[in-house]
Amino acid sequence: MRMLTMNQAILEAQMEEMERDPDVFLIGEDVAMLGSAFQQSAGLYQKFGPDRVFNMPVAESGYANFGVGAATAGKRPIVEMQFGDFVIMAFDAVASQGTKARYMSGGELSVPMTVRCPQGAGVGGGAQHSQCIEAWFMNFPGIKIVMPSTPYDAKGLLKTAIRDNDVVLFLEHKSMMGVKGEVPEGEYTIPLGQAQVVREGKDVTIIALQTQVYQALDAAKELSNEGIEVEIIDPRSLIPLDTKTIGESVKKTGRVVIVHEAPKRGGFGSEISAVITEKFFPYLKTPIIRIGAANIPLPFGMTEQYCLPNKDTIVKSVKDLLK
Incomplete structure (x- = not known):
């Protein structure tokens, strides 16, 4: 079986889901020409163009709320935080607005938004660029939280997250981007809630x-x-x-x-x-x-x-x- 790194698996999952569903698009800081800080979106801009992969200002609250709005309108945004720590600036959008829309609309609205956050230590980024953030969101009903540990899991879980009809916080670890593992060719997904x-x-x-x-x-x-x-x-x-x-x-x-x-x-x-x-x-x-x-x-x-x-x-x- 072929070997991929974690960031290659994340990239491939996004590529396949964008090919499969024209409503999937990617936004974030430096996700276009630069291909993300850790290259998780390298080549997506060149393949799908500026209508589906576009950079946002350094204003996480603004573009996370943009994602919530797009999701309620029927799109499936992938919202990338350049560093997971920065999602604290978008806390209201992710944890309060996106997660509560279905309940507060009586089931009429869905927010199928995936928030990708490179988190964790291992790159010497310091106190504001190295935190693991999963516990920050645990007390908010309506959100789903995913933490892959292998390239195989990263691809399968990310594809499931993108297809999910709720807000999914997808936490990829920065120091594991180069970790290699077996990833099969072809289509597969991994259900959430399966250890x-x-x-x-x-x-x-x-x-x-x-x-x-x-x-x-x-x-x-x-x-x-x-x-x-x-x-x-x-x-x-x-x-x-x-x-x-x-x-x-x-x-x-x-x-x-x-x-x-x-x-x-x-x-x-x-x-x-x-x-x-x-x-x-x-x-x-x-x-x-x-x-x-x-x-x-x-x-x-x-x-x-x-x-x-x-x-x-x-x-x-x-x-x-x-x-």
């Missing part, structure tokens, strides 16, 4: 998001050498959340570590922990451990790595559970 069992194990369940999936895999190799077999679950989408797959793993292992790159306080790990406690508490042998970034703004440059979870913190947490 992936990345690795099977019997001793501890690790639920990991994006970059931390790979840190968990590295930790699993080290732990396996000591006779500890961990199971790794990648939720892939947070809303909807696949509680069935998570629950089956919890029933098997009885121990859970949840790890994400966002700060621990108020992170999505808290929601998963609460769901497990409410639904699967009788199967737990130990308290749940949550791992997240240090509770500080990320520093500029590669010193950021000292603030983030990694293989070693995961290994230590698993061993702590097993003591």
